[in-house]
Amino acid sequence: MLLDPAIRDWVLIPIMIVMVLVGVVRHQVTVLLNGTPKKADLKSARETKALQRCGLLRAHGVHIPEHAFHGRKAFLSEAFEKGTYLKETNTGNKPRGNVMQDPAYVETMMDGMKKNMMNIVPQTVIMGWINFFFSGFVLVKLPFPLTVRFKGMLQRGVETHDMDVSWVSSLSWYFLNLFGLQSVFTLILGSGHAADAMRDMQAMSTMGMGAAAGPNLSPTGQPQDMHKIFLAEKENLDLTEHEWGLENVETRLLVKYGKKPASVLLDQKKAKIAKLAGRQATKEFAAVAAPSAAAANASRKKGRRQV
Amino acid sequence: MVNAAKVLQDLRASAERKPDVVVRLGKPLIDSGAVLKLDADAWLVYEQVAIAALDMGDDALALKCIQALETKFPGSPRVRRLQGMQLEASGKLAEAGLIYKAILEEDETNVLASKRQVMLLRAMGLPSEAISALVKYLDINYTDFEGWLQLADLYLDELMYAQAAFCMEEVLMLQPQNHIFHLKYAEILYTQDNFQLALKQFCRVVELCRDHVRGLYGIKMCASRLLKAAPSKDAAAATSHEDLEAMDLLATERLIALYGAPGAAAESSKVAATKWIEIQ
Amino acid sequence: MAVQQAPNHFGRLVCLVAFFLFFHSGYSTFEHLSYLKAVDGRESGLPLDITIELLASVALFGLGIVLVADDFKEILMETEMAKQSIESLDARPSFYSFNHRGRAVFKNVILKDEM
Numbered sequence: 096m097l098l099d100p101a102i103r104d105w106v107l108i109p110i111m112i113v114m115v116l117v118g119v120v121r122h123q124v125t126v127l128l129n130g131t132p133k134k135a136d137l138k139s140a141r142e143t144k145a146l147q148r149c150g151l152l153r154a155h156g157v158h159i160p161e162h163a164f165h166g167r168k169a170f171l172s173e174a175f176e177k178g179t180y181l182k183e184t185n186t187g188n189k190p191r192g193n194v195m196q197d198p199a200y201v202e203t204m205m206d207g208m209k210k211n212m213m214n215i216v217p218q219t220v221i222m223g224w225i226n227f228f229f230s231g232f233v234l235v236k237l238p239f240p241l242t243v244r245f246k247g248m249l250q251r252g253v254e255t256h257d258m259d260v261s262w263v264s265s266l267s268w269y270f271l272n273l274f275g276l277q278s279v280f281t282l283i284l285g286s287g288h289a290a291d292a293m294r295d296m297q298a299m300s301t302m303g304m305g306a307a308a309g310p311n312l313s314p315t316g317q318p319q320d321m322h323k324i325f326l327a328e329k330e331n332l333d334l335t336e337h338e339w340g341l342e343n344v345e346t347r348l349l350v351k352y353g354k355k356p357a358s359v360l361l362d363q364k365k366a367k368i369a370k371l372a373g374r375q376a377t378k379e380f381a382a383v384a385a386p387s388a389a390a391a392n393a394s395r396k397k398g399r400r401q402v
Numbered sequence: 403m404v405n406a407a408k409v410l411q412d413l414r415a416s417a418e419r420k421p422d423v424v425v426r427l428g429k430p431l432i433d434s435g436a437v438l439k440l441d442a443d444a445w446l447v448y449e450q451v452a453i454a455a456l457d458m459g460d461d462a463l464a465l466k467c468i469q470a471l472e473t474k475f476p477g478s479p480r481v482r483r484l485q486g487m488q489l490e491a492s493g494k495l496a497e498a499g500l501i502y503k504a505i506l507e508e509d510e511t512n513v514l515a516s517k518r519q520v521m522l523l524r525a526m527g528l529p530s531e532a533i534s535a536l537v538k539y540l541d542i543n544y545t546d547f548e549g550w551l552q553l554a555d556l557y558l559d560e561l562m563y564a565q566a567a568f569c570m571e572e573v574l575m576l577q578p579q580n581h582i583f584h585l586k587y588a589e590i591l592y593t594q595d596n597f598q599l600a601l602k603q604f605c606r607v608v609e610l611c612r613d614h615v616r617g618l619y620g621i622k623m624c625a626s627r628l629l630k631a632a633p634s635k636d637a638a639a640a641t642s643h644e645d646l647e648a649m650d651l652l653a654t655e656r657l658i659a660l661y662g663a664p665g666a667a668a669e670s671s672k673v674a675a676t677k678w679i680e681i682q
Numbered sequence: 683m684a685v686q687q688a689p690n691h692f693g694r695l696v697c698l699v700a701f702f703l704f705f706h707s708g709y710s711t712f713e714h715l716s717y718l719k720a721v722d723g724r725e726s727g728l729p730l731d732i733t734i735e736l737l738a739s740v741a742l743f744g745l746g747i748v749l750v751a752d753d754f755k756e757i758l759m760e761t762e763m764a765k766q767s768i769e770s771l772d773a774r775p776s777f778y779s780f781n782h783r784g785r786a787v788f789k790n791v792i793l794k795d796e797m
Contacts, residue, residue: 097719136511137510137511137542140511140542140543141541141542144542144543144544144545145544147544147545148544148545151545151575151576152575155574155575155576155578156575158574158575158578159571159574159575160571160599163568163571341602341603341605341606344602344605344606344609345601345602345605345641345645345648345649346645347605347609348605348608348609348649348652349645349648349649349652351609351612352652352656354648354652355648416766416770417770417773417775418767418769418770418773419769419773419775419778421784422788422793425793426793453775453778456780456785457778457780457782457784457785458784458785458788458789458791459784459785459786459787459788459789460788460789487778487780490780490781491780491781491785493781513776514776517776517777518776520777521777521778521779524779525779525780525781548774548775548776548777549777551772551774552774552777555774579759579763580763580771581763582766582768582771582772583771585768586772610760610763611760611763611764612760612764614764
């Protein structure tokens with residue numbers, strides 16, 4: 096099947112050019128709308144850093160000696176429990192009240208809404224334009240075959256029965272461009288342009304809420320309770336055992352220089368596992384024995400008090 | 403000219419403090435106006451040469467660079483901090499302090515200004531205030547390993563080794579693969595007479611960077627001290643006697659081999675080093 | 683750390699030639715297809731010379747890219763770290779202090795141009 100070359104000249108290329116230009120304009124308008132980047136808040140930065148600190152301790156704690164690790168663990172557990180790192184020290188349970196009145200939350204909502212508008216408006220306009228002017232004919236042939244199910248979607252406006260599904264209408268060309276031109280935009284506008292990850296965000300988040308922008312918003316848009324997060328982190332920290340990476344560094348070094356065979360390391364590992372298993376067994380035995388002993392103690396104490 | 407720009411770029415990347423090289427290469431660039439041909443890099447070169455000029459006492463060149471930056475980026479906090487640095491270098495510490503305070507009033511998270519304030523306090527001869535200011539900064543910006551290094555340095559100046567060791571531990575958590583930080587930590591531990599732990603740290607240094615001479619020296623000295631000392635009560639955690647001897651032997655062997663490598667050291671230094679190593 | 687290497691002119695030339703061959707083979711294909719459409723011929727496979735030209739351009743591209751690419755860096759972090767000195771790692775450029783004697787010593791010194 097042959098297509099009129101006029102279609103290529105007057106539809107294919109103009110649609111692409113228009114989309115590129117609209118993309119550039121949208122990027123500039125987004126930059127204008129956003130204005131100067133928000134000033135960072137000292138306290139919220141501190142909050143997030145505190146969480147990072149805990150994460151670092153858990154991840155890299157193996158590199159520092161035991162006394163250092165335990166000291167920090169104790170300090171951080173206490174700090175998280177008391178809430179020394181929280182942005183606003185809420186005494187007791189401050190009722191969340193009307194979420195809309197929290198200024199930071201409103202601001203992040205507005206930001207998200209603005210971004211969404213900047214995406215939705217040009218999309219709708221261009222789709223309308225294409226449907227109005229460029230409907231009723233097929234535009235391109237996709238290089239891969241498709242099943243019949245796609246016919247209704249990709250050939251809207253050209254209801255034929257037998258035409259190959261690879262021939263698609265201009266609207267599908269628009270969608271192809273929508274996703275394909277992102278790399279072109281990155282080339283022209285540098286990374287971080289307005290269309291960048293917004294596609295996925297749009298697809299995933301609900302339309303009403305702003306996309307997660309502020310540090311206090313979870314993806315669902317509700318302001319998160321930092322205190323709960325801190326407590327969760329504290330529990331994680333409490334569970335972390337300290338395994339010092341330098342326990343057998345001398346042996347490792349000797350193996351590295353070939354003074355000792357590498358099998359020595361394997362033996363050491365086996366010995367350590369055996370020791371841990373032995374310790375575990377005795378611990379379990381002690382755990383079983385302890386409650387009965389503790390119960391006996393408690394009843395004895397109670398008896399004394401009653402007297 | 404291309405060569406000079408490349409050298410300056412390399413120095414920016416490696417962050418070494420070589421003000422003589424920078425000024426010698428940068429001054430003709432700036433005087434002749436050729437620096438503007440570097441486009442985006444030109445402003446980085448201006449900043450680099452300004453700081454180097456302050457190190458060399460060439461205030462005229464520094465002021466010239468700062469002026470050029472001011473014309474291009476008026477009111478930028480980064481340029482203002484350079485002006486503060488210039489005032490610091492000329493000895494006008496109070497005025498420098500005012501500039502930094504003004505920058506922090508506008509933007510309290512400005513990292514550069516907070517750091518300069520710390521060094522200002524040190525220049526004023528108030529080390530304890532400098533330490534408390536830096537501790538406050540690090541409370542907020544926990545992940546800044548440069549700050550932790552500086553705090554360790556400040557503590558070492560005051561001979562507060564335990565606190566310096568704490569700072570180095572933080573640095574180690576942030577950059578665990580860097581052997582130089584392990585080395586610094588090991589040397590602080592050695593100074594505190596904690597030979598057991600220091601030995602392990604020195605071993606780590608050599609493990610991360612094979613044949614690191616300073617690390618090998620550390621192993622040698624720790625191992626020999628531990629071998630001569632009485633066996634400690636904490637026998638479980640201590641390195642076994644045979645391991646100590648093996649480390650001692652290894653360190654001696656590697657050091658002599660490294661010094662003996664052709665072209666590594668002059669014959670006299672080799673002889674002196676070998677003699678010294680043997681008697682440790 | 684990004685040290686620029688001297689541009690390998692021969693490699694670039696090879697890449698350029700390969701690109702021209704590639705472009706030419708693509709254009710030849712297009713022309714061939716238009717010719718087939720004009721004479722209503724069947725869509726037989728591409729003529730042999732276009733295929734050879736394409737394969738030659740691929741081979742030349744391979745050669746050119748290998749020549750143009752920078753030297754490999756070591757995989758082990760150890761070798762990279764070994765090259766770094768204490769001066770660079772312990773530098774702390776934001777924390778420079780200027781009340782040192784260097785200012786007085788070098789104040790009126792003209793540096794000799796020796797590398």
